[in-house]
Amino acid sequence: MELFKPKGWIAAALAGMMVLGGCGDDPVGHEDHADDVEGVVLRLSGQTIATYDEGAWTGEMEVTVGQETAHIDVIFVDHDGDAVQLDSDFYLEVVIGNMAIAEFEQDTPGEFGGHLHGEAVGETTAVFRLMHGSVGSGHADFETSGVHVHVNAA
Numbered sequence: 001m002e003l004f005k006p007k008g009w010i011a012a013a014l015a016g017m018m019v020l021g022g023c024g025d026d027p028v029g030h031e032d033h034a035d036d037v038e039g040v041v042l043r044l045s046g047q048t049i050a051t052y053d054e055g056a057w058t059g060e061m062e063v064t065v066g067q068e069t070a071h072i073d074v075i076f077v078d079h080d081g082d083a084v085q086l087d088s089d090f091y092l093e094v095v096i097g098n099m100a101i102a103e104f105e106q107d108t109p110g111e112f113g114g115h116l117h118g119e120a121v122g123e124t125t126a127v128f129r130l131m132h133g134s135v136g137s138g139h140a141d142f143e144t145s146g147v148h149v150h151v152n153a154a
Contacts, residue, residue: 037141039051041075043075053081061116063117063149065121067118068115069115090130090141091111091135101121102116102117128143130143
């Protein structure tokens with residue numbers, strides 16, 4: 001059997017390394033740091049409104065029906081709370097639980113932020129995903145649980 005010859009072992013080892021390298025493979029040795037992401041910070045007008053750490057949210061998102069918030073910055077952070085530097089092949093995807101209550105609009109698809117729109121009085125959730133690949137067709141490298149979204153009456 002060819003696998004048991006020296007060249008076979010080398011070929012099998014190289015193939016195994018390529019399979020295990022998968023999505024994180026980078027031929028020039030540049031790191032994307034996505035593995036460092038452990039949390040999220042949401043900032044509105046320079047003020048932290050919610051943080052995601054160790055699988056739980058502190059704070060919430062709030063908007064008035066018929067209104068939109070100022071730009072909310074979404075910052076992915078490491079275990080020390082420091083912003084993680086991400087390559088350009090990463091983008092943000094936000095999933096709203098009930099879009100009849102609220103919507104999250106990004107000025108540029110995939111940007112790390114956007115505006116929360118109040119569509120109807122009520123409560124829903126927003127999940128933040130760090131996506132890898134082309135905007136709209138990538139895969140999630142990190143995902144939060146749902147943060148509470150409250151839409152107030154005018």
